[in-house]
Amino acid sequence: MNSLAEENYLKALYKLGGKSNEVQTNALADKLSTKASSVTDMMKKLSDKKLVNYEPYKGVSLTKEGYAIAIGVVRKHRLWEVFLVDKLAFKWDEVHEIAEQLEHIQSAELIEKLDEFLDYPKFDPHGDPIPDKNGKIYQHLEVTLSQLEKSEKGIVVGVKEHSKAYLNYLDNLNLMLGTEVFIEDKVEFDSSMKVKINNAEVVTISNQATKNLYIKKLN
Amino acid sequence: MNSLAEENYLKALYKLGGKSNEVQTNALADKLSTKASSVTDMMKKLSDKKLVNYEPYKGVSLTKEGYAIAIGVVRKHRLWEVFLVDKLAFKWDEVHEIAEQLEHIQSAELIEKLDEFLDYPKFDPHGDPIPDKNGKIYQHLEVTLSQLEKSEKGIVVGVKEHSKAYLNYLDNLNLMLGTEVFIEDKVEFDSSMKVKINNAEVVTISNQATKNLYIKKLN
């Protein structure tokens, strides 16, 4: 069994380095809002448990076993987010902190039953893919709104940035998962875009915002 | 905010002493499977936080504020148990350990939404009353099966003992919440009872078992 702290380190390592990329001590410290010295201590511990490959001064990466644990935590986080939004009517910008707690509940049976109850969702409320029980993830084709050209059409399938501020900004533009977008125009000056939403109103979206929306192209 | 350990001490204090009864250090240590010295340390801490009334060597009881927290944890535990049984199809003997974890999730909004989702249940899967959001509890009239006389009739409304072994024993007898029981006979020799279940088969129930079943008398 792994402690809550250990699980959080493994999850952060996954978010920064994926299945096998090296991650620097400071990057991990930043991600976890802790200090580099604390990271070093934990890396030694996780290395002893064979959950990470750690060489002093050289960075760290997940072992196969560490990756499996990290993926499991991500799976739990995202399934709970679906539960919170679909069943308890939370909004998509309200669920992160609660899911951060729920992701550490220990019970394999619980999570399988939750998955079934939710009807085996493939994506969480932000469009992030939910690993299946074997750890398989179906990744987005990573096309962002900013990469579409004038007159191209697509559907919003995910967000890259999860802050409350950004999610609220999208809500106010009526942009949510499943929304159809059509590029009316790209403004050269500030790289913002004029976008027609669901064949109705046209809104202007900042470059910053367009870079953080995943789109599935149509036609 | 209170730590997980603090919440567990407060809950145990509630289970042993209710709203205001004094509890001995050793009793608390037993309940929490810890040592008396650990209890003493924690009581000093909770006393400093004004969550318990503690006088060295004299025992300890909950303050109003400590009681409110304890009741909140119990409310969360029991609501999650309802979720696990009603929505995720767990059996009543499988939910305790998971609910022990879920009861510490911090989010007032979560628990209110869960309560609504479950349709404001009054009792958990073992028949224990669920405190409402103001901390009000509707207690059972505490009649146990063992207190019924020959030819009396009642309905099973709760269990006093929550061990897996006991709950399984009841399952095997087809005894669950809502089951109708009719006392065919009381055996003087070992105080066991012959009980007709749902107007069908007659089973023999040990004294030990009859003392742990709450009954609502009929007629």
Place this chain on the structure above:
DNA sequence: ACATAAATTTAGACTAGTCTAAAAATATAT
């Protein structure tokens, strides 16, 4: 190549929670 900067690790201290063993207080028994 060498000085300096940046990143990382080590050393030592702190907190929360736990433990064992000894000391102190309270209860019980004759």
Place this chain on the structure above:
DNA sequence: ATATATTTTTAGACTAGTCTAAATTTATGT
């Protein structure tokens, strides 16, 4: 009433996880 048993508290040590400050290693710029 006094010895004995029981209960509780205190003292000191331990672990997990964190921190600051100093030391060390690696990277960078001229």
